[in-house]
Amino acid sequence: MSTPSLLILAGDGIGPEVMAEVRRIIDWFGSKRGIAFEVSEDLVGGAAYDAHGVPLSDATMARAQEVDAVLLGAVGGPKYDALDFSVKPERGLLRLRKEMDLFANLRPAQCFDALADFSSLKREVVAGLDIMIVRELTSGVYFGEPRGIHKEGNERVGINTQRYTESEIARVARAAFDLARKRAGRVCSMEKANVMESGVLWRQVVQEVHDADYPEIALSHMYADNGAMQLVRAPKQFDVIVTDNLFGDVLSDCAAMLTGSLGMLPSASLGLPMENGRPRALYEPVHGSAPDIAGQGKANPIACILSFAMALRYSFDMGDEAARVERAVESVLADGLRTADLMGPEGGTPVSTSGMGDAVLAAL
Amino acid sequence: MSTPSLLILAGDGIGPEVMAEVRRIIDWFGSKRGIAFEVSEDLVGGAAYDAHGVPLSDATMARAQEVDAVLLGAVGGPKYDALDFSVKPERGLLRLRKEMDLFANLRPAQCFDALADFSSLKREVVAGLDIMIVRELTSGVYFGEPRGIHKEGNERVGINTQRYTESEIARVARAAFDLARKRAGRVCSMEKANVMESGVLWRQVVQEVHDADYPEIALSHMYADNGAMQLVRAPKQFDVIVTDNLFGDVLSDCAAMLTGSLGMLPSASLGLPMENGRPRALYEPVHGSAPDIAGQGKANPIACILSFAMALRYSFDMGDEAARVERAVESVLADGLRTADLMGPEGGTPVSTSGMGDAVLAAL
Ligand SMILES: CC(C)[C@H](C(=O)O)[C@@H](O)C(=O)O
Ligand SMILES: CC(C)[C@H](C(=O)O)[C@@H](O)C(=O)O
Numbered sequence: 145m146s147t148p149s150l151l152i153l154a155g156d157g158i159g160p161e162v163m164a165e166v167r168r169i170i171d172w173f174g175s176k177r178g179i180a181f182e183v184s185e186d187l188v189g190g191a192a193y194d195a196h197g198v199p200l201s202d203a204t205m206a207r208a209q210e211v212d213a214v215l216l217g218a219v220g221g222p223k224y225d226a227l228d229f230s231v232k233p234e235r236g237l238l239r240l241r242k243e244m245d246l247f248a249n250l251r252p253a254q255c256f257d258a259l260a261d262f263s264s265l266k267r268e269v270v271a272g273l274d275i276m277i278v279r280e281l282t283s284g285v286y287f288g289e290p291r292g293i294h295k296e297g298n299e300r301v302g303i304n305t306q307r308y309t310e311s312e313i314a315r316v317a318r319a320a321f322d323l324a325r326k327r328a329g330r331v332c333s334m335e336k337a338n339v340m341e342s343g344v345l346w347r348q349v350v351q352e353v354h355d356a357d358y359p360e361i362a363l364s365h366m367y368a369d370n371g372a373m374q375l376v377r378a379p380k381q382f383d384v385i386v387t388d389n390l391f392g393d394v395l396s397d398c399a400a401m402l403t404g405s406l407g408m409l410p411s412a413s414l415g416l417p418m419e420n421g422r423p424r425a426l427y428e429p430v431h432g433s434a435p436d437i438a439g440q441g442k443a444n445p446i447a448c449i450l451s452f453a454m455a456l457r458y459s460f461d462m463g464d465e466a467a468r469v470e471r472a473v474e475s476v477l478a479d480g481l482r483t484a485d486l487m488g489p490e491g492g493t494p495v496s497t498s499g500m501g502d503a504v505l506a507a508l
Numbered sequence: 509m510s511t512p513s514l515l516i517l518a519g520d521g522i523g524p525e526v527m528a529e530v531r532r533i534i535d536w537f538g539s540k541r542g543i544a545f546e547v548s549e550d551l552v553g554g555a556a557y558d559a560h561g562v563p564l565s566d567a568t569m570a571r572a573q574e575v576d577a578v579l580l581g582a583v584g585g586p587k588y589d590a591l592d593f594s595v596k597p598e599r600g601l602l603r604l605r606k607e608m609d610l611f612a613n614l615r616p617a618q619c620f621d622a623l624a625d626f627s628s629l630k631r632e633v634v635a636g637l638d639i640m641i642v643r644e645l646t647s648g649v650y651f652g653e654p655r656g657i658h659k660e661g662n663e664r665v666g667i668n669t670q671r672y673t674e675s676e677i678a679r680v681a682r683a684a685f686d687l688a689r690k691r692a693g694r695v696c697s698m699e700k701a702n703v704m705e706s707g708v709l710w711r712q713v714v715q716e717v718h719d720a721d722y723p724e725i726a727l728s729h730m731y732a733d734n735g736a737m738q739l740v741r742a743p744k745q746f747d748v749i750v751t752d753n754l755f756g757d758v759l760s761d762c763a764a765m766l767t768g769s770l771g772m773l774p775s776a777s778l779g780l781p782m783e784n785g786r787p788r789a790l791y792e793p794v795h796g797s798a799p800d801i802a803g804q805g806k807a808n809p810i811a812c813i814l815s816f817a818m819a820l821r822y823s824f825d826m827g828d829e830a831a832r833v834e835r836a837v838e839s840v841l842a843d844g845l846r847t848a849d850l851m852g853p854e855g856g857t858p859v860s861t862s863g864m865g866d867a868v869l870a871a872l
Contacts, residue, residue, distance in 0.1 A: 266629065293705050300674045302705050305669055341657050341667065342666035375762075394759075
């Protein structure tokens with residue numbers, strides 16, 4: 145197979161800082177493990193807007209379609225808050241998701257043992273937590289038409305459309321069932337079928353895909369409001385959760401916060417296989433651009449490093465190498481190294497962004 | 509003013525059991541405090557479907573429009589899961605909300621001191637928690653048109669419409685600001701203005717209402733996904749939260765579960781003033797119909813009792829009487845009385861549904 149190619153879009157805020165540490169890990173793989181990546185870099189979000197007046201240029205979009213995987217840092221910041229909706233930093237990310245057709249967003253919510261006390265939840269509720277949320281990422285209310293703000297009589301009306309086709313639901317359901325096969329074999333699908341017809345269809349199609357091709361998976365259905373409750377009450381009841389774009393946005397953030405260590409959580413957004421068999425893919429940390437600490441060397445690079453580990457696993461079928469990175473991260477945490485966000489009452493050795501990068505490299 | 513009138517719709521599952529305890533409290537007010545209510549009862553949800561083939565009859569709907577306040581128990585159950593969308597138990601509740609135009613759903617998330625250890629969150633994160641979530645209840649994706657499931661080519665497509673007018677947003681914003689005035693003076697509005705135009709309009713209108721008429725209130729805006737995170741991370745940062753129908757559904761359940769005592773939480777749904785000056789109003793516990801424990805005398809009647817206390821406060825301007833009920837509930841909890849749902853590791857005196865009712869009556 146050809147040399148794996150990566151496009152790095154570091155973006156805004158702490159994006160460039162955390163991505164710098166990932167670059168060092170990538171270089172380590174080249175020099176120490178003989179696994180070379182062809183790496184290019186470009187702009188996204190506010191950084192792209194500043195340079196080109198759009199949050200993602202056509203050239204960058206085209207490049208993203210050519211590479212094996214995109215690594216994204218973060219987008220957005222108060223500097224861009226007043227921009228028109230159509231050129232907000234987020235639109236760059238949404239364009240990538242949509243045009244690359246990255247329909248399956250994998251968001252692991254894992255509680256790291258060394259950090260369990262850092263959660264706002266009781267240790268016993270979250271210790272050992274290991275959920276995979278599969279969020280539909282290219283449809284639903286994020287992209288449905290009609291949408292916009294218009295005048296009716298003398299008042300403004302805001303409209304968005306939640307729209308799901310059978311095949312959109314079926315393919316993300318398959319992604320969830322496939323993952324469950326390699327995990328504990330359980331999938332919980334969440335919607336509001338008691339209120340929304342799109343939820344009724346969602347439930348039906350997920351059930352049909354299950355019955356036809358995944359009868360061995362234990363499938364359950366839950367209303368999304370109850371899902372939010374159950375995540376808070378007893379998150380360990382879940383293995384894989386599959387849900388739509390908007391519920392997935394809210395529920396995966398809720399689940400992420402349960403772990404108490406947002407700065408630790410990676411994500412993968414996967415699409416259809418390309419000609420070389422690799423899926424279209426974008427990897428990014430769950431945390432945002434954190435403008436308040438940007439440029440100060442305080443950011444935790446681990447979520448971004450673990451996103452690269454997900455790339456090794458899902459794009460390049462290098463599960464062992466991915467596990468190597470994950471073990472390095474765990475050992476660094478076990479050694480007590482802590483960026484500012486991980487500094488709890490029980491203390492630890494404070495490290496900067498690059499200090500954390502150093503430690504992970506050393507552990508590798 | 510005329511004798512206050514109440515329509516009791518006990519509904520399904522544990523609804524009738526918990527409502528029976530409320531009836532006893534109502535009777536107590538008549539005999540011991542000289543505050544008489546004119547009480548009628550009727551069917552809603554699955555119970556109405558069983559009797560009439562619809563989850564709310566036109567006669568019941570008309571009656572609900574005539575009374576001062578509706579007290580609702582709970583709707584739904586597995587028995588009705590296979591029913592067509594249009595006659596599901598939930599449609600009865602949704603019809604009441606819509607036709608009574610109950611646009612402001614008040615959901616307090618309060619952590620009772622005696623129960624703080626019962627939360628899945630650490631005591632210090634939730635002890636003393638007192639948030640009021642104001643959820644828009646008559647519009648948004650719950651009611652927007654077009655909606656439904658149709659065929660396109662050879663596949664099914666499910667559609668719902670998120671739609672908000674300026675005046676719908678403004679009136680619920682006012683409700684939130686008015687409440688904040690009597691509380692800590694802070695409102696946080698939640699939407700996804702970074703992704704949805706309806707959220708952009710929401711944010712604008714809330715800000716405009718604030719600037720015009722409530723400049724003394726501290727208003728902030730937050731994306732709903734971050735809102736879910738912040739509720740889990742540090743819920744005490746909030747005073748009043750105002751949000752749309754769907755986000756409100758998920759976020760208020762998330763907030764409710766933080767308290768660890770869902771069986772304790774009431775809600776009020778308020779509309780415009782009627783001719784007699786009282787608002788159209790419906791009061792119901794946040795918990796559902798809990799079919800698994802229905803009919804066993806295990807249900808906790810407190811959420812339903814506190815919903816009646818909200819009726820005293822918001823429909824009948826009897827704040828002192830409401831506080832009397834609330835204090836009675838607190839003292840019963842302080843005495844260690846616990847229905848099954850409140851029975852934590854630290855023990856307590858187990859009581860049945862009616863046992864809890866007895867205790868609250870005694871404490872009154
Ligand atoms: C930045 C924003 C557009 C995005 C979303 O809403 O999907 C973010 O919240 C996420 O979850 O990746
Ligand atoms: C029963 C259901 C229709 C309802 C809703 O979705 O609004 C419930 O979840 C609620 O929050 O009151």
